[in-house]
Amino acid sequence: MALKSVLTCRTPFTLSKVLEVSSGERCQSTSASNIVVQKVERGGRIDRKLEGGRAAMAGRAIARSNMRAGKRFMSTAGWWSHVTPAPRDPILGVTEAFLADTHPSKVNVGVGAYRNDKGKPVVLQCVREAERRIAGSKFMEYLPMGGSVKFTEFAIRLAYGDEADVLNDKRVASVQTLSGTGACRLFADFQKRFKPESLVYIPIPTWSNHHNIWRDARVESRLFRYYDPATKGLDFSGLMEDVKNAPSGSFFLLHACAHNPTGVDPSEEQWKEISQLFKEKGHFPLFDMAYQGFASGDTEKDGQAIRIFMNDGHQIACGQSFAKNMGLYGQRVGCLSVICSTPQESVAVKSQLQQIARPMYSNPPLHGAEIVSTILSDPELKDLWHKEVKEMADRIISMREALRFNLEKLGSKLNWQHVTDQIGMFCYSGLTEEQVDRLTREFHVYLTRNGRISMAGVTTGNVEYLANAVHEVSK
Amino acid sequence: MAVAVDVSKFESVTMAPPDPILGVSEAFKADSSPLKLNLGVGAYRTEELQPYVLDVVKKAEKLMLESGEFKEYLPIEGLAAFNKATAELLLGADNPVIKQGRIATVQGLSGTGSLRLGAAFIQRYLPGVKVLISSPTWGNHKNILNDSGVPWSEYRYFDPTTVGLDFSGMIEDIKNATDGSIILLHGCAHNPTGIDPTAEQWGTIADVIEEKSHLPFFDVAYQGFASGSLDNDASSVRQFVARGLELFVAQSYSKNLGLYAERIGAINAVVSSSDVANRIKSQLKRLARPMYSNPPVHGARIVANVVGDPSLFDEWRSEMQLMAGRIKGVRQSLYDALSSVDENGKDWSFILKQIGMFSFTGLNKNQSDNMTDKWHVYMTKDGRISLAGLSLAKCEYLADAIIDSYYNVK
Numbered sequence: 077m078a079l080k081s082v083l084t085c086r087t088p089f090t091l092s093k094v095l096e097v098s099s100g101e102r103c104q105s106t107s108a109s110n111i112v113v114q115k116v117e118r119g120g121r122i123d124r125k126l127e128g129g130r131a132a133m134a135g136r137a138i139a140r141s142n143m144r145a146g147k148r149f150m151s152t153a154g155w156w157s158h159v160t161p162a163p164r165d166p167i168l169g170v171t172e173a174f175l176a177d178t179h180p181s182k183v184n185v186g187v188g189a190y191r192n193d194k195g196k197p198v199v200l201q202c203v204r205e206a207e208r209r210i211a212g213s214k215f216m217e218y219l220p221m222g223g224s225v226k227f228t229e230f231a232i233r234l235a236y237g238d239e240a241d242v243l244n245d246k247r248v249a250s251v252q253t254l255s256g257t258g259a260c261r262l263f264a265d266f267q268k269r270f271k272p273e274s275l276v277y278i279p280i281p282t283w284s285n286h287h288n289i290w291r292d293a294r295v296e297s298r299l300f301r302y303y304d305p306a307t308k309g310l311d312f313s314g315l316m317e318d319v320k321n322a323p324s325g326s327f328f329l330l331h332a333c334a335h336n337p338t339g340v341d342p343s344e345e346q347w348k349e350i351s352q353l354f355k356e357k358g359h360f361p362l363f364d365m366a367y368q369g370f371a372s373g374d375t376e377k378d379g380q381a382i383r384i385f386m387n388d389g390h391q392i393a394c395g396q397s398f399a400k401n402m403g404l405y406g407q408r409v410g411c412l413s414v415i416c417s418t419p420q421e422s423v424a425v426k427s428q429l430q431q432i433a434r435p436m437y438s439n440p441p442l443h444g445a446e447i448v449s450t451i452l453s454d455p456e457l458k459d460l461w462h463k464e465v466k467e468m469a470d471r472i473i474s475m476r477e478a479l480r481f482n483l484e485k486l487g488s489k490l491n492w493q494h495v496t497d498q499i500g501m502f503c504y505s506g507l508t509e510e511q512v513d514r515l516t517r518e519f520h521v522y523l524t525r526n527g528r529i530s531m532a533g534v535t536t537g538n539v540e541y542l543a544n545a546v547h548e549v550s551k
Numbered sequence: 552m553a554v555a556v557d558v559s560k561f562e563s564v565t566m567a568p569p570d571p572i573l574g575v576s577e578a579f580k581a582d583s584s585p586l587k588l589n590l591g592v593g594a595y596r597t598e599e600l601q602p603y604v605l606d607v608v609k610k611a612e613k614l615m616l617e618s619g620e621f622k623e624y625l626p627i628e629g630l631a632a633f634n635k636a637t638a639e640l641l642l643g644a645d646n647p648v649i650k651q652g653r654i655a656t657v658q659g660l661s662g663t664g665s666l667r668l669g670a671a672f673i674q675r676y677l678p679g680v681k682v683l684i685s686s687p688t689w690g691n692h693k694n695i696l697n698d699s700g701v702p703w704s705e706y707r708y709f710d711p712t713t714v715g716l717d718f719s720g721m722i723e724d725i726k727n728a729t730d731g732s733i734i735l736l737h738g739c740a741h742n743p744t745g746i747d748p749t750a751e752q753w754g755t756i757a758d759v760i761e762e763k764s765h766l767p768f769f770d771v772a773y774q775g776f777a778s779g780s781l782d783n784d785a786s787s788v789r790q791f792v793a794r795g796l797e798l799f800v801a802q803s804y805s806k807n808l809g810l811y812a813e814r815i816g817a818i819n820a821v822v823s824s825s826d827v828a829n830r831i832k833s834q835l836k837r838l839a840r841p842m843y844s845n846p847p848v849h850g851a852r853i854v855a856n857v858v859g860d861p862s863l864f865d866e867w868r869s870e871m872q873l874m875a876g877r878i879k880g881v882r883q884s885l886y887d888a889l890s891s892v893d894e895n896g897k898d899w900s901f902i903l904k905q906i907g908m909f910s911f912t913g914l915n916k917n918q919s920d921n922m923t924d925k926w927h928v929y930m931t932k933d934g935r936i937s938l939a940g941l942s943l944a945k946c947e948y949l950a951d952a953i954i955d956s957y958y959n960v961k
Contacts, residue, residue, distance in 0.1 A: 221573060
């Protein structure tokens, strides 16, 4: 197959036949790179820009100069002429662009990291204290593949409730993961390995990295309706219809609270109905919980969906992240738990999750897990944490109110009720891509192109400017 | 609380086998014999057989605590200061490759994570290309390649008759591989054998690789830890780079900085141009994002702080020399004990010729089992012992165990 032979050409060898290049001989120039491009185009599936040609020529330039210097350069076109530059990550790329902007009024409402009212990053006091206690510790040895047992025990108590039967029955398999991303990826790989024919249903819209994760795990995905642009709320009937129509035993990715990017969550009643329908269909619920405590300010309340499903007897899986609710973004602390039918099964499931982790990173990083364990094991620190997470949630809620108030004050004819109805870090503004581009170009306001505003980046200092900018592009 | 489902969704999930390496420590912990010795996992121990947190690490952590660092997300490619430091440590700060921007460096989850990124990249951009791994090699190499969907085969490496390198076998197998294969090489302190090619042999290996247009992929987990010198231990990689070869390198700071638990390492691609380097870096990021989004910050900051401060860097060098020195001392003591206990005059000098944390004793599976069952010496079944877990005080006991297992068990 022509495509494969070029891509796997280990270029110097095969290409040397094409380009008639061997050591010491001069290379053909542009005609050769065109041959490469033609062959690639016949194949079709791989990116087909002329990067290959450019890189090949650069490689040859170096080769020629090195050859003149008496040094043979291994690869002329090199191995990597077919490697194109990856597109910028849509979320993380926003912050990169923001940092590069020198405008004094620039506003970053892109990435979902909490900021205080001065727009500064925050390290929680409980975290600082925990960090102080563990610094200079004697222990830096490898954690087990499943991570810190102490940490996962605290994590699942937080997710399922201290008194949960599933915990007392020891039916929960849990492993420490690389934050929420790592939890999702570990589950996706596990799903692929043990339910290879299963599909995953992903809400429209969702955090963009969810699609990357299940795609790289090679699990086929489908979409289910979630957000209703007309109401800027939940498309409940659409959701229920899609759940009903999915083949029995499908895997569904659900956001436990503070849906990212919309901020739209089902009500308690709606969660109960969804749970019942899942039972009828034998579907598998996978919860991504990245904002427990951060959404309403109350960890119990934010875990309500999980408790509803758990009490209905579902064997759920739950990915937790401590990036936002403990401000441990950079430490990459998370947990994946799976409710099983028996303790033995939970041991087997855990062993298989570890088996997937071992060739990915061997064992997870210690520091963040130690911080979380220290906080959750100390009643005073735990109380302090609850207080601090409520403060963060309250500030977000007050910024929502302020943004809506300002938009209405400016005389916007649009309905901005969703700004205060939605919950959590993000507001799905309803702005179009063109309007978002204008916000960035004209007003130096940075957000993702789906119109998602990170309320954490809004302050009393910039809310009026932001409201004005939004009003200008949307009136 | 009754379970809603009749048949569990996970009915079919079987118990995974214990990891052959990490499982050893678990078995050791369960043993109550006072004589027990853990020569399983490769984590450094002091003469008192205690874990060792390097002084420079404690100092760096203290500095970090005092400066009150934020805990924001790192970029996908990791901490810039770390990436710069690690490339310079690997190639030498003055290396033209660095000045020319021809190296792409992405922070990875220690050696494992860096190898995994490299393997995932290979699967995507060189689909069907085979990776050749040494026989034997670190067990997790196979898992990493398997889970990445990259085919592999083995090249001869360990010669049981000499308990040394099967150099002609190695060269033959690399020559016989399809042109443009990928050759996974241990930069120094081969795991599990402890047997490294000489500088001259590295030159021949590079010749063959060049001739066959193979891509070298170095696993560098012991830079500084093997000989005590960062530069010496990187000489194989630097030799290849100086010849103008493109190559991949996975690095780990688990052993040389004792940062096992913080998962800090890097995947590097040395390539023909800075343009290629940038493209490869962008695609490595694209592979990392759906694995863990961005790497953990703590270990990266420690490395950057240690390397960035001249006095801490010097102190680190001394501590590495100490660790490597202790290993060398233990090798000598074990050799002496074996030579004096052995009545049959077997040549045990391979213990002295091997380098790094591990020694391939030449014991087979049954003999290794005897080491554990009779002598409570925990090691991996391939005959590998971790000298990092051996103290001078225990050398005689270990020699007795080895002699007994070697001669009395088939």
